[in-house]
Every structure is written in structure tokens, then in C-alpha cells.
Amino acid sequence: MNTRFAVATHILVVLHGQDGKPVSSDVIAQSVNTHPALIRRILTQLARAGLTESQLGAGGGALLARPSPSITLRDVYDAVDEDGDLLGIHPGPNPNCPVGRNIQQTLRVEISAAVNALRTQLSQKTIAALAGEILAIS
């Protein structure tokens, strides 16, 4: 993870702005200020999650697969989060210690509750709403 969530969100906001017309990874890369291949890598994840689709060939590009008011930042997070290790658990604690033996499963519960709280907060904001805020600034 790391900036992939931010970049993925950026991509979707751009696509929202051009709704209907496919946008090439080259154009998106210019807005994000990175390289088209990286954009395409993230677009692959978004497409796998059903948020975008792409058209091959000349005049092709990416477009939203669902209306932007139906896409929340939680959807983006989930699309881009492959291994779910926002807060990692340390491997191999001592099994002969009452703490070491059991802390992993107990921590896992707390961490997933915390990450779910984060996801729920993210689900409050849609791409349409976010794009509205962004474009309202200037």
C-alpha cells in the first residue's frame, strides 16, 4: 500500500470528470505526475474490483464501471489493499510464553476491528462527493 490509495482515488476523480469518454493512462499520469505504467498497474486493481473498465486500442482508455456516487473511498481502499497489513503482526512470538503463545490471535481481532472502523469512515465519502469538493476549491 502506501500512496496507492491516494493515486487510485486521484484516478477515479479524473475519470469522474470525463465521464463517458475513455481517458488514457498517459493523460491520467500527467495529472498525478507519475508514469503511465504505474497508472495502468493501479487501473488493473480497480478493474479487478469492478470500479473501472478499459478499452484497448486507439482512442481507448479507462472509464468508470459504476456511477461515481456509488463508489466510496472504502471501495477504493479495498480495491488497492491486497494483503491487508496496514498494521502488521510480528511473526514467531515465543510459544512457551503465555503472552507470546496467544497474542497474535488476540491482536488480530483488535487490528481488524480498527481497520474496519477506518473502512467504515472511508465509506462515508463517495468519489462524486470528493470530486465535488475538489473542484469547488478552484
Add this chain to the structure above:
Amino acid sequence: MNTRFAVATHILVVLHGQDGKPVSSDVIAQSVNTHPALIRRILTQLARAGLTESQLGAGGGALLARPSPSITLRDVYDAVDEDGDLLGIHPGPNPNCPVGRNIQQTLRVEISAAVNALRTQLSQKTIAALAGEILAIS
């Protein structure tokens, strides 16, 4: 970050179990299954946050600086999180694009709301409660 939150929590649970008596980084390291220097590094962060204190010299070690029912997992997260980049924002988006120009500040708001939701969830669980659950298993 990454496993530092988990290791820091592990440390505090161990200290909870030995309340009163200082525990050496060596003993803690055996429970975590890592190296004393790493434990001491994290103990430095916990001490800076006022959660632990250490006694130098023979027979010394770390102990809780506050009662374990008053320490929540949010305190641990905050102690160990130095740069607050759980979800990073991509640098240098294109200032000539209406999206690139404004997305950072807008995303920053959403990300900090999300991280605060995660922190609030973590604040629901104290070290004392967590230790209780861990030791109840076996």
C-alpha cells in the same frame, strides 16, 4: 511502523504481567522472539510517550509508568507512530490540473478522519483488558 505497533503492545502486556518488577529487554525479547536492542528501541518510544519507564543498572529493566487499565491501544499506536503516514499521499500532482492542484488537501482531510476512526476504535481496548483476554486463552 508496521510490526512496531504489535511489538509495542506485546511489550506492554508483558510488563502488565510483571507489574511492579522491572523486566529486562532480554526477557521481553525472548517472549517476542527478537533482539533486545530492538525491544529497547521501541521502549524508548513508549517511554517518550509516558507509558513506560526504565531503570538502569543491575536488576533494572522496564516497567509501566501508568496503570495498565489507563493505557489504551490508541496510546500505543500514537507512541509508536512517528510520521503518521498509514495512508500516504502522493507527492507532486500536476498544479495545472484542477484535480492535481487540489486533491492533496482534500484527501488529507479524509485520510485523517479515517485514521482517527481507527484510533478511536483502538481506544476502546486497554492493555489490562487485552492482557486479560490473552491470559484467559490458556
Add this chain to the structure above:
DNA sequence: TCTTATTGTTACTATTACGGTTACATATAT
């Protein structure tokens, strides 16, 4: 006072993750 145990910190290494970059086979519109 001397010895021993322990911290706090620095420095170095190895491994991994991440973003940047190139390349290219495949597909499609014109």
C-alpha cells in the same frame, strides 16, 4: 570499591517494499 547487569544509542547489514522506468505482445479504432 569492584564486579556485574542493564539501559540508551549508534552503526552497520540484509531484506523487503515501493515507485520509477523500459519494453513489448496484444488489441482496436480509423
Add this chain to the structure above:
DNA sequence: ATATATGTAACCGTAATAGTAACAATAAGA
């Protein structure tokens, strides 16, 4: 046909992380 895109693989450089060793400073206890 040709030009334009995607999707994907491969590789590089940098930064973060964990592991490790070393040592001065400190304090307990004989």
C-alpha cells in the same frame, strides 16, 4: 495498414524495516 492503447513483466534505485553487534553510562550488590 497504421497509429494508439492496454496489460504485464522485468529491472533499477531508494527508502523502510528488522536483525545484529558494540559500547559508554549507570546503578545494584558483594
